[in-house]
Amino acid sequence: MVIDDGYADAVLDRLLGPESNDGSLVGRIVHTVARDIIEGRLLPEAQVNSVDLAARFEASRSPVREALMILANEGLVYIVPRRRPRVASLDFERAREIYRLRATLNALVATDIAHHATDADLDVLRSDLAVMVQAVEANNPTAYFWVNASFHERAARINGDVTLKRTIDSLGLSVLRLRRHSLAMPNRMERSLQDHLRLMRAFEESDADLAAAVARSIITQAFRALSPDAPIFTPRGEHHGDPPEPPP
Helix, strand or coil: CCCCCHHHHHHHHHHHCCCCCCCCHHHHHHHHHHHHHHCCCCCCCCECCHHHHHHHCCCCHHHHHHHHHHHHHCCCEECCCCCCCEECCECHHHHHHHHHHHHHHHHHHHHHHHHHCCHHHHHHHHHHHHHHHHHHHCCCHHHHHHHHHHHHHHHHHHHCCHHHHHHHHCCCCHHHHHHHHHHCCCCHHHHHHHHHHHHHHHHHCCCHHHHHHHHHHHHHHHHHCCCCCCCCECCCCCCCCCCCCCCC
């Protein structure tokens, strides 16, 4: 099954903002390298060769450097003077903190949707959920991941709480790497789908307490699937390539 790249592009556009979603060469480089990292084609500590990128996109070095700076600000690469950029590793303890915060934020989103979402709002979420079902049937975790990310992006926008949405977005693209890795674990995609079907039923029944509990459980289960020994994490005792702190 092939799912339209529009899901991935839309998610990245919303998270990266206007500097990379205007169709420019810089934006195309950012999207391509971000997806290579998030989807696991570029592994932690792999070199990101600016010369190769320039040749690949038939570009000068200037837009490549600009794209790499955006990726560094998002915590996907780290740049050391006079060395080639490398894909950043992630810190497991910081991942734990992020997931604890995400559980609370997603529960707030779910509560508000159960209370206030219109039928039209729920139809938007049902549309993504239907594609998630197709992705599971096709055993396509990458497709499932991007549609799942779209589902939660749409939910946060439907919620209408601008501050809450900005807080979720401030966690950055590194969260997408964690989510993609978690969903690639055995049986995780299927379990995630069942949880999202339960979440959708809670929305439809306007059961705010159940929606919040399921939303929190989705994040908790996702973190439990992560191992501190996974290759995306910095080995214990090392701290290079950590993503920047989210803005205040």
